Amino acid sequence: MPDRSMFSRRSFLVKSAAGLTAMSAMRFSPADDAEATDDASPQDSQLIDCHLHINHFDRSIEDTIRHMDATGTTQAFVLPLETGEGGVTLHSETVLHSFINYPDRVIPFCQTDIRQPDVLERIRAYHLLGCRGIGEQKEHVPLKDKRVEAVIALCDELNWPITIHFQDGDNGYNQGIQEDLEPYLKRYKQVRIIGHAQSWWANISADVPEGDLYPTGPVKPGGLLDRLMGDYPNLYADLSAGSGFNALSRDEDFTGGFLERNRKQILFGSDCPCRDGEGENFKGMCYSTQLQKFLRRMISDEDALADVFANNALRALNGTT
Ligand SMILES: [Zn+2]
């Protein structure tokens, strides 16, 4: 018996692809969009958030733009999470919808279930619709799984970035960063891999306590992140969320050197679920506001700050060095 659910998924995609293309034909094409971004010369005031969702705490598209306005964010990589693993479900179509309404603010990424047999053709369709990368890749599948490799290889072919949530442990995502990330970096030189979340940031230190996703205290120099970012210029670090802030703030003496050594590969990002830049609906705090203050205090060189706030994000997006 034919798999009806697969059939309907495919026909929906084809129909929605045709609809979106027709709706947006006057507004953009992938080629025009890439050109426009390439030409943009980053200003000091530019702030690109490399990690933002829409449906966080039921936030609407308009609430998400309100968050960007309140935090001085000019553009954001808006990342879907189609399978909802981890608690937030956001469809790639919703991100494309936000891009059509706010083409100057939203840089649309796509993400779809890598366990489905049509994953690669869906991603190619999202590419044609104007998506600029994959992420957030966050499914309960270990990093060395061939299906993870297949989407990394497709990003390599499409000249795209991919944002990966690294979290070791039984209920984690892309487990195995210490053993299984470097082989991909050796094999795929074009894709930009953007590292995010707890196990990524635990590896800022050479000493990674097993089972502790938010280690505190002094960082032991010589960690995996310094080594891999030093060896592979297509590897980027996403500073967003509690994991990024915890890693940067646990040992400020170390952090100064870490930001300096990797200044071309560090991306400002928030992953913030709030609506107003003040955490009205989130513990009274905003990841974006908190991180901006911290980075302005830690980085005195204006050019280095512009790299972290915007230029590196454009490099990761476009594959330029
Ligand atoms: Zn996220």
Ligand SMILES: [Zn+2]
């Ligand atoms: Zn916020």
